[in-house]
Amino acid sequence: MADDNNTSKQRPLLGPKGKPGDLMKKKPKFNIMWVYAIIVLGIFAIATLNKGSKPQKTDWKQFREEMLKTGDVEKLVVINNESVEIYIKPDRLSDPRFQKMFKSRLGTISERGPQFYFQISSIEIFDKRLEELNAALPADQRMEYSAEKRTDVLMQVLSWVIPFALLIGFYLFMFRRMSGGGGGGGGGSIFSVGKSKAKIFNKEEDNINVSFKDVAGLAEAKVEIMEIVDFLKTPLKYTQLGGKIPKGALLVGPPGTGKTLLAKAVAGEANVPFFSMSGSDFVEMFVGVGASRVRDLFKQAKEKAPCIVFIDEIDAIGRARGRNANFGSNDERENTLNQLLTEMDGFASNSGVILLAATNRADILDKALLRAGRFDRQIHVELPDLNERREIFQVHLRNVKYDPELDVDFFAKQTPGFSGADIANVCNESALIAARREKKMVEKQDFLDAVDRIIGGLEKKNKIISVDEKRAVAYHEAGHATVSWLLEYAHPLVKVTIVPRGKALGAAWYLPEERQLTTTEQLLDEIASALAGRAAEELCFGKVSTGALNDLERVTKQAYAMVTFFGMSDKIGKVSYYDSSGQAEYAFNKPYSEKTAEMIDAEAKKIIDEGYERAKRILQKYSEGHKEISEMLLEKEVLFADDLERVFGPRKGHKPEMLDAKIHI
Secondary structure (H helix, E strand, O other), rough: OOOHHHHHOOOOEOOOOOEEEOOOOOOOOOOOHHHHHHHHHHHHHHHHHHHHOOEEEHHHHHHHHHHOOOHHHHHHEEEEOOEEEEEOOOOOOOOOOHHHHHHOOOOOOOOOOOOOOOOOOOOOHHHHHHHHHHHHHHHHHHOEEEEEEOOHHHHHHHHHHHHHHHHHHHHHHHHHOOOOOOOOOOOOOOOOOOOOOOEEEEOOOOOOOOOOHHOOOOHHHHHHHHHHHHHHHHHHHHHOOOOOOOEEEEEEEOOOHHHHHHHHHHHOOOOOOEEEHHHHHHOOOOOOHHHHHHHHHHHHHHHOOEEEEEEOOOHHHHOOOOOOOOOOOHHHHHHHHHHHHHHHHHOOOOEEEEEEEEEHHHEEHHHHHOOOOOOOOEEEEEOOOOHHHHHHHHOOOOOOOOOOOOOOOHHHHHHHOHHHHHHHHHHHHHHHHHHHHOOOOOOOHHHHHHHHHHHHHHHHOOOOOHHHHHHHHHHHHHHHHHHHHOOOOOEEEEEOOOOEOEEEEEEEEEOOOOOOOOOHHHHHHHHHHHHHHHHHHHHHOOOOOOOHHHHHHHHHHHHHHHHHOOOOOOOOOOOOOOOOOOOOOOOOOOOOOOHHHHHHHHHHHHHHHHHHHHHHHHHHHOHHHHHHHHHHHHHEEEEEEHHHHHHHOOOOOOOOHHHHOOOOO
């Protein structure tokens, strides 16, 4: 929100849309490449003008027959024993013969001459030929020549200047490349390689139009961030109670959840200078550059205080010290981090400079960087829940022309686990799909196809699949659908298909519950459901295929997590070997003995084997329904939850296999 009291600071010139600076265009920044271009154009211009004053080239035969024998030559001059310049008598230049000789040249014939020239191999041969020619001519037409030594000063200068200019230009070009180019404040010269490459944004001058209204969901995160912006706008509200402005805020969360978008909203809302750069911008191939750029960044920030400094992907320089692979060597990244720690909260004061950073790898950051006084608050930006997904859909559908009867709540329910970036991609893909189908607006099916496209990949209906393979895929996917429908805690099925997508020959779509905790029974049901495809192949065809690779990989990770992370094995006990801090990244040993490792392997295998046998029992008991679903899949290729409900009955409250759910591990 803009401050109404700052209207006097606005520019006096307004454009037709009322935006400041529309009529007062910014002057283009000086670029050294312009100088290079002017020099090159000047050289070409001089060469062209010099070329225009040169005589027309001819040969000995034309000189002898059309010039000398006709008495048109006034004099001859031998230049450097290499060429002969021919001067034509002024009264003969109007002859059409000479005009014809010059028809391919620009301009008119020079009366001062020389008008023509030709090359000679040696002065001795030219003397001999000219002497023979004079002997055959009348005495009044015989011609002598004079000799001159000439030096082309321009070409000599250029022959020395151009090589040096090319070497200097190549050096400057390579140095600019090595030092990250000349843009962004970093500079490309040897004297500015240690300068900060941060880009400075100003709400009025840079026309930043992103606000907190454009950030859907993230209610708690926005409250924390908006408090910092409000502190910058009305500091007296907090300082009169003894409060101090936070020194830093760290945005933590999975990729695509809106961390950088929040920073853009801060830049749009705060009426203070906003410095933005990436963590990788600090580190270069030169030693000491990172620390130098940190010092220069905070120096600029202090001069413009109060201001906000945003460092995206701070884990590039904030990784915990002493855990890098280059043991014993001088680590440029650690030097950069040490300088950053000193600037954030060291001996000198940085009052009025707020550091805002974002990362999705907070577990690997140095503890000294995370302590209070540097990053006073950590703001967790998590994946959106149902209500937040609805708000995100409404934001991204503003510019999409969609069916007014479209139910946004339905799509929010169909996209559990989607980040804000995924939802934006869904809206964009749906518009592209509708345009591909020549529709006037985006409809419900377009959105569903976009969700399938993002989850499963590109649909490949023309993929060559044999009849036996297609039948195996149908029974495999029907096994997943059957067991997941009959187990109480398995994720409810949305649809199952045997249309190839991406690398998969078939897929089953589920709708995970919005839950924060997962029980042992829920994990066991999910394992049995995942193994049902392999079990269906074995029961129906007496053999298995490689189609269950993804299922086995997921189940194996889940079983080992139950034993080693969640303490869900009575034999291993209530222990967890999970390291949430990430401090054991370069550890050389496991936190348990070889005997315990054997027990872990045995327990994980037991969980998987019992889940597999459980899936086989369910498929054997409901073999008729499984076969019916498989044949329907072969015929329709896509089945929905309604089709399974017609075969097996309603899922809610239908617990036919609760007796099998109790598995001892």
